[in-house]
Amino acid sequence: MEKYVLEALCLMNAPDEALTRMKKRYAMQIESPLSTLWELWDGGTKNHAWSGGPLTILSQYIAGVSPGSAGWKSIRIAPQPGGLAQFATTTPTPYGPIKITYARNQGKSTLCVVLPARIPADITVPTLTPASITVNGAAPPDRAVTVKPSDPATLHLAGGTWTLTWK
DSSP: OHHHHHHHHHHTTOHHHHHHHHHHHHHHHHHSSOOSOOSBTTBSOSSOGGGGHHHHHIIIIISOEEESSGGGSSEEEOOOOTTOSEEEEEEOOTTOOEEEEEEEETTEEEEEEEEOTTOOEEEEESOSOGGGOEETTBOOOTTOEEOOTTSOEEEEEOSEEEEEEEO
16 A cells, blocks of 8 residues: 555655655665565565555656556656656657656756657656756747646657756
């Protein structure tokens, strides 16, 4: 059930709380010389899928990668990095991998996204100042950005390689 607690925290836009809880709850398993996840917090079987929930949370919510439509015919990327300074992930799809790297340095965030060819993506940038966003070093392409009042900006981009920066 821990996966659902972590997912609820992410859905409530509380990624720092989810990451803190994840680190605390799984610390004993991570520090163990074993390289598998346990059935129970204090033992049980030493190779058990029930404890794998945080892996999906890290991919789907912290890195923010999910299908935008059935069969990955479109992609949704909405990272919630919280206090993380960096992360990298690769998500396989039927059309090729989605590769994402994120880094924050001195108040500037950079999200590098490699999308399969011809597969569009909606990328939600976790900033409330859309004017600070650049795409591949320039202003976003015309009509590529949707901004609703008090919501982060969402960019509509085609397959390819994109570097987004913002403050």
